[in-house]
Amino acid sequence: MAVYPQGEFRPVRRYAPGGALHRESSGQRRVVLHTAVSNEPSLFPSMSVPGTATSHFYVDRGGRVEQYIDTDIRSTANLEGNHDCITVESWDGAGVLWNPDPPSPDPVPRWSDNQLAGLIDLVAWLCTTHQIPAVRLRSSRGGTKGIGWHRMGINGNFPASGIFAGRVPDGELWSEARGKGCPGDARIRQVGRSVIPGVVSELSGPPVPAGRPGSALPLVSLANVEQQAQAMRVLPGVKLIQKALNKELGLSLRVNGLFDPPTKDAYARWQRRLGFAGDDADGVPGSLTLTRLGQGRFRVAAD
Ligand SMILES: [Zn+2]
Structure with missing residues (x-):
């Protein structure tokens, strides 16, 4: 029995014990995100109709989970993934925020910050409960x-490769x-930019407080920077950090957007300057030190 404690459990009868579609999974290995083409506060009424494809979850307009x-x-x-996919539908305001049949080929709006927060908490719980790694499926x-x-x-006229591609032949x-x-x-863009980094961050420690609201300063994502400190990918936030470290510590780090060893060493010096020691001054940014470094320069985004 696996029920998300922060959601509202509204079991659809045909999947409940004794129901016609009550079939055990062989072991859940994948989380698959959907958009519901719906403005409904709940999918329970529609999914309760026999013959309707039913997801495990729905994240509503405000990020609440059913x-x-x-x-x-x-x-x-x-379909063919039902044996080991956990499926998550999400509210998208169809008919209100967008028309399901408009001229635009891709009218679905991005997930709101509230929806992202709900999704991240849910997916983090799924990863822990079913031992699914917080990495992107290819x-x-x-x-x-x-x-x-x-x-x-899904088959279709999608780009041949990259994140917007459709089904591969096998x-x-x-x-x-x-x-x-x-x-x-x-x-789709938000999965790699916000959902997975948010899940990684949630699984690696306590939640990080958001930056001061209302400021016009640019945002630096703590989750992205944390990931970068380990993965060496270029992101603009790191350039802001390198500039700030150069200023604060009188260094001349190359402002290349990579959290490379010199940047990590410099960041550890910054942490020691703020009174951290040992494992707490390991050169991997934390909320407090990054917020201090950003004062007057950038804000820290938790997701
Ligand atoms: Zn779908």
Whole structure:
């Protein structure tokens, strides 16, 4: 039995014990994110209708989470992936924020900050509960583990590679609706930029306080910077940090956007200057030291 403690559990009868579609999963390995094409506060009424594909979860407009199926039981929102995919639908304001049949090929809005917060808490719990690594799936191929989105398993006229691609030839088919772009480009972009870094950050320590609101200063994402300190990818936030370290410590670090060893050493010096020692001065930014470094320069975003 796996029920998300911070959600509202509204079991759909046919997936509950004794129901016609109550089938155990062989072991959940993947989290798959969807957009619901819905303005409804809940999907419970529609998903309760027999014959309707049903997801495990729904994240509503305000980030509140409803659960319809125990995650040890298979959902029916992912076709060939149902055996080991946990499926998460999300409110998108269809008919209000956007028209389901407009001229724009991709009208789905991005997840709001409240929805992101709800998603991140939920996905972090799923990763812990089902031992799923907080990494991005590369395709709908079976036997993989991680966090992905519906389009990965859909055929259509999508880019041949990259995050907006559709199903690869040897991947599982996750929908028969050819060309269905679920969950939309904006949300697909947010999985790598916000959801996964947020989950990584949540799984690695206590929640980080947000930056001071109302300021016009640029934002630096703590989660991204933390990841970078270990993964060496270029992000603009690191350039702001390098400039600030040069100023505060009188250094001449190369402002290259990479959290490279000299930057990490300089950051450790900054941490020691603020009174941290030992493991707390390891050169990996934390909320307090990054916020102090940003004073008058940048704000720190928790996601
Ligand atoms: Zn979908």
